[in-house]
Amino acid sequence: MFALTSVPRVALRASAPAKQWAAASQSIRHASTLKEAVAEAIPKKQERLKALKAKHSNTSLGDIKLDNLLGGMRGLKVMLWEGSVLDAERGIAFHGKSIPDCEKELPSAKDLGLKGKEMLPESMLWLLLTGEVPTADQVRGLSAELASKGKLPSYVEKIIDSFPKTLHPMTQFAAATAALNHDSAFSAAYTKGIKKAEYWSPTFDDSIDLIAKLPAVAARIYYNVHGKGDGKQAIDPNLDLIGNFSNMLGYGDSVGMTDFLRLYIAIHGDHEGGNVSAHTSHLVGSALSDPFLSYSAALLGLAGPLHGLANQEVLVWFKGMQESIGQEASDQQIEKYLEDTLASGRVVPGYGHAVLRQPDPRFSALSRFYEQTPELRDQPLVKMVQQVSKIAPVVLGRSNKIKNPFPNVDAASGAGLTAYGMTEMNFYTVVFGVSRALGALPNLVMARALGLPIERPKSMSIEALEKSLK
Numbered sequence: 364m365f366a367l368t369s370v371p372r373v374a375l376r377a378s379a380p381a382k383q384w385a386a387a388s389q390s391i392r393h394a395s396t397l398k399e400a401v402a403e404a405i406p407k408k409q410e411r412l413k414a415l416k417a418k419h420s421n422t423s424l425g426d427i428k429l430d431n432l433l434g435g436m437r438g439l440k441v442m443l444w445e446g447s448v449l450d451a452e453r454g455i456a457f458h459g460k461s462i463p464d465c466e467k468e469l470p471s472a473k474d475l476g477l478k479g480k481e482m483l484p485e486s487m488l489w490l491l492l493t494g495e496v497p498t499a500d501q502v503r504g505l506s507a508e509l510a511s512k513g514k515l516p517s518y519v520e521k522i523i524d525s526f527p528k529t530l531h532p533m534t535q536f537a538a539a540t541a542a543l544n545h546d547s548a549f550s551a552a553y554t555k556g557i558k559k560a561e562y563w564s565p566t567f568d569d570s571i572d573l574i575a576k577l578p579a580v581a582a583r584i585y586y587n588v589h590g591k592g593d594g595k596q597a598i599d600p601n602l603d604l605i606g607n608f609s610n611m612l613g614y615g616d617s618v619g620m621t622d623f624l625r626l627y628i629a630i631h632g633d634h635e636g637g638n639v640s641a642h643t644s645h646l647v648g649s650a651l652s653d654p655f656l657s658y659s660a661a662l663l664g665l666a667g668p669l670h671g672l673a674n675q676e677v678l679v680w681f682k683g684m685q686e687s688i689g690q691e692a693s694d695q696q697i698e699k700y701l702e703d704t705l706a707s708g709r710v711v712p713g714y715g716h717a718v719l720r721q722p723d724p725r726f727s728a729l730s731r732f733y734e735q736t737p738e739l740r741d742q743p744l745v746k747m748v749q750q751v752s753k754i755a756p757v758v759l760g761r762s763n764k765i766k767n768p769f770p771n772v773d774a775a776s777g778a779g780l781t782a783y784g785m786t787e788m789n790f791y792t793v794v795f796g797v798s799r800a801l802g803a804l805p806n807l808v809m810a811r812a813l814g815l816p817i818e819r820p821k822s823m824s825i826e827a828l829e830k831s832l833k
């Protein structure tokens with residue numbers, strides 16, 4: 364369906380004049396498939412990168428200090444990442460668009476005539492890959508394409524069914540994702556000797572294939588571990604990606620849950636390139652591992668408690684607090700519980716951030732959803748999330764080491780899932796993992812389109828540092 368021959372010619376000529384690129388970019392709104400739109404966007408990016416390299420190859424972007432080396436490389440500008448940029452004060456922007464911008468501009472469930480009103484993750488995927496807001500028709504076409512590719516091969520179903528129920532769902536998710544590489548178009552093309560300039564095309568095909576299949580992988584794990592859904596992962600060709608995901612998970616009758624999942628998955632999709640999951644997929648992909656392997660590695664990073672698993676940890680922490688001080692706890696009791704958590708040497712999950720220095724706009728988007736949804740507003744856990752979000756910044760702010768005392772997205776996300784009946788907290792990071800592919804995989808496509816090299820930073824031993832800093 365996506366043979367290279369269907370790619371418009373303009374996309375394949377890297378050195379056409381600038382005017383032509385401008386025309387190509389305007390025509391993206393008329394591209395009928397996402398692949399056509401990406402093919403049209405790529406030459407323009409190649410041209411801009413070429414111009415930057417020609418002019419600024421030796422321009423400094425900042426010094427490297429010992430603190431950077433020892434401090435998890437914070438603040439070092441060392442990666443190219445096209446989908447989004449994170450500002451410490453304003454939060455995430457997807458090709459310059461904030462979450463409220465996206466909520467206004469991206470085609471929503473309502474725009475496609477579906478039940479619900481939230482923006483569709485397909486719209487976000489289109490924006491992340493092309494930098495353009497798609498039309499409702501383009502999103503409808505993408506939804507149909509994803510639905511047509513969503514079914515799992517039976518060998519993967521068997522692999523998932525062979526896992527013990529006690530194996531953490533994230534381990535199952537990463538293992539099944541890696542196994543999908545059996546049918547990787549990129550691996551097959553590479554083995555045949557595809558040219559470097561064409562790498563992006565099978566990378567795109569694998570990426571779309573994986574994004575299409577992740578909901579079914581997740582739902583099968585949910586069914587096996589928690590017994591929800593009907594175990595069949597049937598796909599309705601007339602539904603959007605998340606409409607189908609919600610059905611497979613067994614929540615399809617709840618418009619509220621389906622729409623909440625759309626918002627959740629759209630806003631968790633990308634958080635620039637340096638976070639652990641995104642960076643991992645970029646790093647692994649830079650060795651030309653295919654998208655299934657690269658994203659499997661990303662999921663293993665997402666499974667860490669300081670990153671994506673924090674959404675599970677938040678619920679564990681809330682449960683512990685409710686058991687200790689009850690559901691109707693006073694502000695003073697919560698303050699004391701927070702102080703005790705800090706004193707015990709544990710982190711308060713859902714708070715703090717490596718880059719953000721203000722409340723996470725994704726937290727605000729989820730809070731807005733809760734406030735505007737009558738069936739959620741008065742749920743005890745939702746109320747507690749809001750209550751803690753007012754007290755924790757004060758308590759954490761008293762510590763002189765915590766740089767950001769405000770809530771991040773993980774502080775809010777589990778409460779909505781719980782309120783809609785998904786009480787199995789060890790599945791929450793899997794939902795995050797269905798989402799993060801929207802950002803990580805487009806970056807692999809762009810990295811290959813732009814010919815980025817294998818990532819290989821320099822490391823130093825203590826001895827080497829002592830010598831070089833003498």
Ligand SMILES: CC(=O)SCCNC(=O)CCNC(=O)[C@H](O)C(C)(C)COP(=O)(O)OP(=O)(O)OC[C@H]1O[C@@H](n2cnc3c(N)ncnc32)[C@H](O)[C@@H]1OP(=O)(O)O
Nearest residue numbers: 669670673710711712713714715716717764765766767771
């Ligand atoms: C989708 C996401 O990944 S969002 C992040 C999800 N993770 C969490 O919510 C876990 C809780 N938060 C944290 O552990 C941290 O804030 C992180 C991992 C997110 C960021 O880490 P850093 O960039 O190192 O934060 P920061 O520079 O503020 O850390 C300084 C110190 O404050 C501590 N600190 C930071 N946040 C917290 C917190 N929420 N609770 C307790 N201590 C904290 C750090 O552990 C560190 O302590 P140390 O010097 O003894 O090692």
Ligand SMILES: O=C([O-])CC(=O)C(=O)O
Nearest residue numbers: 633634637638639717718
């Ligand atoms: O940006 C980060 O480091 C962590 C984060 O919020 C994300 O990946 O969504």
